[in-house]
Amino acid sequence: MTDERRKFKRESAEARKEALILATLELVAENGVRGATVRGIAERADVTQGLIRHYFSSKEELIIAAYEHHMNQMTDLTFAPGAAAGSARARLRAFVDGSLTPPVVDPRALALWASFLNKVQNDPQMKETHQRTYAYFRDRLEALIAVALEEAGRPAPAARLRQLAIACNAVIDGLWLEGGALPDAFGAGELVEIGRQSVAAITGLDLTQEAET
Amino acid sequence: MTDERRKFKRESAEARKEALILATLELVAENGVRGATVRGIAERADVTQGLIRHYFSSKEELIIAAYEHHMNQMTDLTFAPGAAAGSARARLRAFVDGSLTPPVVDPRALALWASFLNKVQNDPQMKETHQRTYAYFRDRLEALIAVALEEAGRPAPAARLRQLAIACNAVIDGLWLEGGALPDAFGAGELVEIGRQSVAAITGLDLTQEAET
DNA sequence: CGAGTAATTATGCAAGTGTATAATTTCTCC
DNA sequence: GGAGAAATTATACACTTGCATAATTACTCG
Structure with a gap:
């Protein structure tokens, strides 16, 4: 023995x-x-x-590697779905949908985000990763809104586009947060439904109709 | 010596x-x-x-006490400002303003929220405090929206009110989050401005005008 | 002003932490 | 199939952690 x-x-x-x-x-x-x-x-x-x-070489390095892995996975999950869709409006809708369904909306994803926040605010390397990811999200959303508004014949100036992108990003982030924090508080598809309606109300674009072929 | x-x-x-x-x-x-x-x-x-x-009696107990202290302070800060204001529309605007200006919007407040999240998800007592606070916020917001819509002659059914409250809460939460995470990314008053516009767009209420005496 | 008591400090301990380094095992290649 | 090298395990160390308990101090009240 x-x-x-x-x-x-x-x-x-x-x-x-x-x-x-x-x-x-x-x-x-x-x-x-x-x-x-x-x-x-x-x-x-x-x-x-x-x-x-x-x-x-240290636990610190492993943590940083894990954070970057997670952030890359989140952006992939958010953008993969509707990347190839047709109109900008359809792509915008796909973006909202992808951001507000599992596995993006998920208690674990929220817990990870929260757990890393402290280190993100202090460690320069992690801070840089965070800001880059956030800027990527918002720029992409802003571009999507810009094209969708042009499609609809209602182009908007840059300052206005910035506000719309910040606002839409905020609704999506807020719904993502609440969906992750209180998974049982919302019915199936409720977050997507509210997300679509809100982005539509803010931008004036109609996102509720069925996708065109 | x-x-x-x-x-x-x-x-x-x-x-x-x-x-x-x-x-x-x-x-x-x-x-x-x-x-x-x-x-x-x-x-x-x-x-x-x-x-x-x-x-x-233990560190755990101190942490729980600190969490409840913090949550109480946050709700006080959010609701104190416009509690006595006149119309529901004015109170709604005061709520948005209070939620999107320091010290509510603040890197430290965000860091606290994030740091506590893990324990909130695991500890039953802290979970209860969290859910109670969230419900308090949203119910109050929903009531405010309900009265403001009635004032405007456009009452809404309960299901619709729930959606509007969730959506408005999400924009505010999202802007709060981003303002705390990236304090330098937004100009003075920009979050309040965007918050007002977004809540206005979602509810159809006009929040941009000056407050009535 | 002096005793009693509660608040506060001081010290100790067992368990857990990251990291360094030595000992072993698995695989590759000739 | 056997030597060499790299991957993996094992062990040790200094430090920090939460908690317990004993020693002391500051205040209260007669």
């Missing part, structure tokens, strides 16, 4: 890093950044803690 | 608890809940750590 040294299998650096990052995101979502301990992450990834040091 | 025992002054339980809570909120905003250590809090409150145990 002697304690035997643990068996293991060698994996590619890529696979191991990804596994460690995913385990990190799980624990950060559950317990916050400080609650995601090196030992806990290693256990979740079914690995011993020394390995983390082998792939990341 | 002997180490002398530290001098101190006795304070009322009320004052000490409040000081400890304020110190806790500072540290939670800066470093998150786990980063707010008992020793750090004691130092910030200019007290030794043993005293915390004297007033709160």
Whole structure:
């Protein structure tokens, strides 16, 4: 009955890093950044803690890598759906829909966002990632609104477009936040419905009709 | 040169608890809940750590007390301004204004909200406080919208009112979030301006005009 | 002004933290 | 199939954490 040294299998650096990052995101979502301990992450990834040091020079570096992984995934999820759709109005509607349905709207996604916020505000590298992601979102939304308004024969000046983009982004963010914070407070499709109506009311564009082929 | 025992002054339980809570909120905003250590809090409150145990049976209890203190303060700040104003439309406008100006819109307030979120999702007592506060906000907003629409001669059914309240709450929350996350991204009064316009567009009420005496 | 009491400080402890380093195992390549 | 190298495990260390408990101080009240 002697304690035997643990068996293991060698994996590619890529696979191991990804596994460690995913385990990190799980624990950060559950317990916050400080609650995601090196030992806990290693256990979740079914690995011993020394390995983390082998792939990341510090816990800090792993956290940053996990944050960037998460942010990239969120933008992909939001923009992938309607990227190829036809009219700008249809793409705008797809953007709203994608932003207000799972897995974007999700308690875990919100928990991750909140958990990272402190570090985002302090760490320069994470701050830069955050600002870049936010600007990407809003610029893309602003461009979509601009084209959709032109399509509708009601082009708007730059200052006005900026306000509309900020406002639409805010409704979407607010609904995303509330949907993640109180998952049982809204019926199926309710957030999408309210999101469409609100963006429509703010921009004056009709987003309720069926998508054109 | 002997180490002398530290001098101190006795304070009322009320004052000490409040000081400890304020110190806790500072540290939670800066470093998150786990980063707010008992020793750090004691130092910030200019007290030794043993005293915390004297007033709160555990760190957990202090955190909960700090959270409730913060939430109460936020609701007071939001509703105090326009409580006595005349028309429902004026009160609605005051609500928007109060929600979108400092100290409600503030990086620290956002950091606190984010830092507490994890515990809010797990701890039943904190969850209850959160849901109660959210419901209070939204019900109050919904009532305000209902009366304002009646004033304007356009009463709305309950289902519609619910949607309008959710939507308006979302814009306000979203703008609050973005104002706190990116304090330098918006000009003075810009959030209030956009907030008024958006709530106006969603509800169909005019909030841009000057307040009536 | 002096005793009693509650507030406050001081000290200690066991568990958990990130990180460094040594010991071993798995795989590749000849 | 065996040597070399890299991946992985194991162990140790200094430090921080929350909490418990003992020692002291400041204030109250007769």
